Amino acid sequence: MASEAVPLTIRKSPLAVVYEWLGTADHKKIGLLYIVYALLFLVVMGIEAVLMRIQLAHANSTFLSPQVFNRLFTLHGTTGVFFVAMPILVGFGNYLVPLMIGARDMAYPRLNAFGFWMTAFGGLLLYGSFFAGNSIAQAGAAPDFGWFAYAPLTSTAFSPGHSTDYWNLAILLGGVGSIAGGINFVATVLTMRCPGMTLSKMPLLAWMNMVLGGLILVTISPLTAAQLMLMADRYVGAHFFDVQAGGSVVMWMHFFWIFGHPEVYVLIIPCFAFISEIVPVFSRKAIFGYPAMVAATVCIGFVSLGVWAHHMFAVGMPSYGNAFFVLTTMVVAVPTGIKIFNWLATLWGGRIRFATPMMFAVGFLFQFLVGGLTGIMLATAPFDWQLTNSYFVVAHFHYVIVGGIMFSIFGAFYYWFPKMTGRMLSETLGKWHFWIFLIGFHLTFDSLHIPGLLGMPRRIYTYEAGRGWEIWNMIASIGVIFQGAAVLIFVYNVVKSYIAGKPAGNDPWDAWTLEWATTSPPPEYNFAVVPEVRSRRPLWDIKHPEDPDWKYE
Amino acid sequence: MSAMGANVAASEGAWQLPSRGKVGMVCLIIAESAIFTIFIAAYVFYIGKSLSGPTPREVLKVPVVGTICLLSSSLTMHWAIAALRNAKTAMFGVFWFITLALGTIFIIGTGLEWRHMIYQDGFTIQTNLFGTTYYSLVGLHASHVIVGLIGLALVMIFALLGKVKSEHTERCEVFSLYWHFVDAIWVVVFTTVYILGR
Numbered sequence: 001m002a003s004e005a006v007p008l009t010i011r012k013s014p015l016a017v018v019y020e021w022l023g024t025a026d027h028k029k030i031g032l033l034y035i036v037y038a039l040l041f042l043v044v045m046g047i048e049a050v051l052m053r054i055q056l057a058h059a060n061s062t063f064l065s066p067q068v069f070n071r072l073f074t075l076h077g078t079t080g081v082f083f084v085a086m087p088i089l090v091g092f093g094n095y096l097v098p099l100m101i102g103a104r105d106m107a108y109p110r111l112n113a114f115g116f117w118m119t120a121f122g123g124l125l126l127y128g129s130f131f132a133g134n135s136i137a138q139a140g141a142a143p144d145f146g147w148f149a150y151a152p153l154t155s156t157a158f159s160p161g162h163s164t165d166y167w168n169l170a171i172l173l174g175g176v177g178s179i180a181g182g183i184n185f186v187a188t189v190l191t192m193r194c195p196g197m198t199l200s201k202m203p204l205l206a207w208m209n210m211v212l213g214g215l216i217l218v219t220i221s222p223l224t225a226a227q228l229m230l231m232a233d234r235y236v237g238a239h240f241f242d243v244q245a246g247g248s249v250v251m252w253m254h255f256f257w258i259f260g261h262p263e264v265y266v267l268i269i270p271c272f273a274f275i276s277e278i279v280p281v282f283s284r285k286a287i288f289g290y291p292a293m294v295a296a297t298v299c300i301g302f303v304s305l306g307v308w309a310h311h312m313f314a315v316g317m318p319s320y321g322n323a324f325f326v327l328t329t330m331v332v333a334v335p336t337g338i339k340i341f342n343w344l345a346t347l348w349g350g351r352i353r354f355a356t357p358m359m360f361a362v363g364f365l366f367q368f369l370v371g372g373l374t375g376i377m378l379a380t381a382p383f384d385w386q387l388t389n390s391y392f393v394v395a396h397f398h399y400v401i402v403g404g405i406m407f408s409i410f411g412a413f414y415y416w417f418p419k420m421t422g423r424m425l426s427e428t429l430g431k432w433h434f435w436i437f438l439i440g441f442h443l444t445f446d447s448l449h450i451p452g453l454l455g456m457p458r459r460i461y462t463y464e465a466g467r468g469w470e471i472w473n474m475i476a477s478i479g480v481i482f483q484g485a486a487v488l489i490f491v492y493n494v495v496k497s498y499i500a501g502k503p504a505g506n507d508p509w510d511a512w513t514l515e516w517a518t519t520s521p522p523p524e525y526n527f528a529v530v531p532e533v534r535s536r537r538p539l540w541d542i543k544h545p546e547d548p549d550w551k552y553e
Numbered sequence: 554m555s556a557m558g559a560n561v562a563a564s565e566g567a568w569q570l571p572s573r574g575k576v577g578m579v580c581l582i583i584a585e586s587a588i589f590t591i592f593i594a595a596y597v598f599y600i601g602k603s604l605s606g607p608t609p610r611e612v613l614k615v616p617v618v619g620t621i622c623l624l625s626s627s628l629t630m631h632w633a634i635a636a637l638r639n640a641k642t643a644m645f646g647v648f649w650f651i652t653l654a655l656g657t658i659f660i661i662g663t664g665l666e667w668r669h670m671i672y673q674d675g676f677t678i679q680t681n682l683f684g685t686t687y688y689s690l691v692g693l694h695a696s697h698v699i700v701g702l703i704g705l706a707l708v709m710i711f712a713l714l715g716k717v718k719s720e721h722t723e724r725c726e727v728f729s730l731y732w733h734f735v736d737a738i739w740v741v742v743f744t745t746v747y748i749l750g751r
Contacts, residue, residue, distance in 0.1 A: 107573050183580040190576050195568040221587035232689055237679035246604040246682050
């Protein structure tokens with residue numbers, strides 16, 4: 001007789017399964033839909049990167065035409081921000097937040113589904129541009145003006161055809177989906193917590209997803225507004241960005257970066273959440289300085305709204321304008337530094353277990369720090385005047401995005417895949433994945449700082465020989481092979497473990513938050529009995545009734 | 554699911570959580586306010602920068618009647634909710650109808666004003682920077698009023714069918730938050746366009 005209850009398996013027809021997934025409003029399924037969707041676009045984005053790096057490996061390369069290259073970097077950036085990073089992070093948040101706060105689902109399940117499908121259709125619309133005709137101007141319809149779509153390049157005069165429209169409408173749809181998600185996160189965390197879980201007893205992931213939700217509300221909306229203005233310019237002859245009528249193209253830059261800078265914090269805050277959950281469990285210590293972590297995150301959320309023009313130092317703002325943004329950008333590094341110190345203090349004196357999630361987390365700590373430091377370098381306006389629009393900037397943001405965000409997402413995969421599927425990912429394959437990806441990441445992005453310092457601009461489809469750039473570009477391109485191989489190992493790991501991985505049980509990592517209190521995968525209703533908590537680590541209290549956390553908090 | 558939103562009472566003391574509907578609506582309002590802020594910023598930045606065409610003084614007529622109607626509609630909405638809370642469904646219906654009517658007067662007034670400016674004065678969104686920013690800002694607000702009017706009309710239909718009872722007060726309150734937001738935005742838009750920018 002089995003000692004554990006065996007779930008009743010009802011055979012469903014394939015059509016019923018498809019309908020269940022297409023029509024679901026369950027946060028776990030929607031979370032998985034977001035994650036799978038994002039992974040598919042991650043592969044697409046990776047292919048775009050591979051093509052670009054092949055083109056840039058040699059000087060005077062003719063592998064790709066300049067027109068195709070422009071479309072590749074535009075789509076690589078746009079896809080990466082809106083259809084890979086945001087969906088995957090929102091997906092993890094959707095899956096985990098209700099479980100971690102002891103709730104049955106998000107506050108607005110149907111709005112959740114709406115948000116996912118808006119995002120999904122946005123991405124499909126963007127890539128539909130490849131299949132659209134070339135228009136009379138033979139302009140091609142895939143966007144080719146860079147992911148920030150500066151005016152007046154996007155006006156009808158300078159982008160004939162419909163490339164701008166595909167970009168604009170696709171992101172507008174995705175933006176509406178994101179705002180829906182933002183509303184949902186804030187409402188869920190504020191109104192759906194289980195009894196006893198006051199705000200100061202929530203897991204940090206819940207706090208950070210709430211800050212994320214609030215930040216999304218005030219970050220995506222400016223982009224939506226700017227895009228409505230662009231639509232007005234293009235369709236009804238408005239003059240928002242029309243210089244000939246006295247309009248200002250710098251205004252697009254302001255509005256875009258008022259979105260664009262907080263957006264990168266939208267991307268990194270969920271990653272902070274993953275690290276804040278993984279590092280304590282694998283150091284066997286509670287997170288150091290919980291209140292400071294919360295305060296720092298909220299602080300980052302607010303300050304990030306005031307730094308946007310550090311993307312515009314070379315535009316010609318007055319000196320006091322530049323100085324203001326230099327200062328605010330430096331200030332935002334302070335709460336970020338506090339968080340890094342707290343993670344290090346959590347590690348200090350802990351009994352560290354280097355399972356794969358922890359390896360990715362440690363990679364994150366080091367790489368995010370370095371990426372942040374190059375950011376501080378760029379925050380000094382005179383330094384930026386030399387290096388703006390160069391590969392130094394490209395190296396900086398890929399360091400934080402790939403070295404930071406991507407590493408923490410991989411860590412989150414290894415940590416929560418057992419919960420989502422009931423099976424462990426292979427540790428051996430995980431370690432291969434980690435080391436090969438690490439080597440590839442550093443080969444590519446450490447190298448790219450140097451051409452930047454040597455003057456290589458970004459978004460050029462080729463370069464002449466003899467400037468000292470070739471060797472570094474070649475090394476960077478070789479690094480891509482390693483990263484690609486590592487991602488393939490990861491995909492193989494995911495597929496193989498899903499089918500035949502070691503069964504995980506409820507709590508394979510001996511962790512402390514509520515998601516580990518239910519089965520793997522959780523039942524539809526999450527918890528048979530609504531949990532009641534008395535501390536930040538409810539499972540620690542259950543496992544150690546003689547020494548519970550609430551005596552010390 | 555819908556009943557679980559407001560209060561999850563624990564076995565010990567009462568476990569109070571904020572109202573799900575109100576938090577969600579406040580979040581929506583925050584997001585919409587951010588969109589309006591950008592349009593207001595564009596409007597303010599472009600004051601006096603038009604290279605040609607009519608100035609605000611030449612074409613704008615201050616919509617006094619419309620404004621009074623819209624702002625009073627917030628008051629009548631508030632009274633409607635208060636009536637519903639006290640189970641006075643007939644009074645609720647009356648005040649709700651007045652709110653709907655006042656909002657409709659506002660939107661008709663805007664429409665008439667625009668018809669005059671477009672057909673008589675030849676002043677459109679294409680005319681100059683002022684036209685661009687004016688029509689987009691006031692138009693954005695008007696579209697939000699229209700969405701509100703659709704919601705008001707729906708509830709009116711339900712009220713006339715006798716289906717709105719005092720237990721629905723919370724939901725009507727959530728909707729009223731949206732309507733008050735629309736009014737508050739009008740105060741800002743009105744000040745920017747008809748006072749600051751003239």
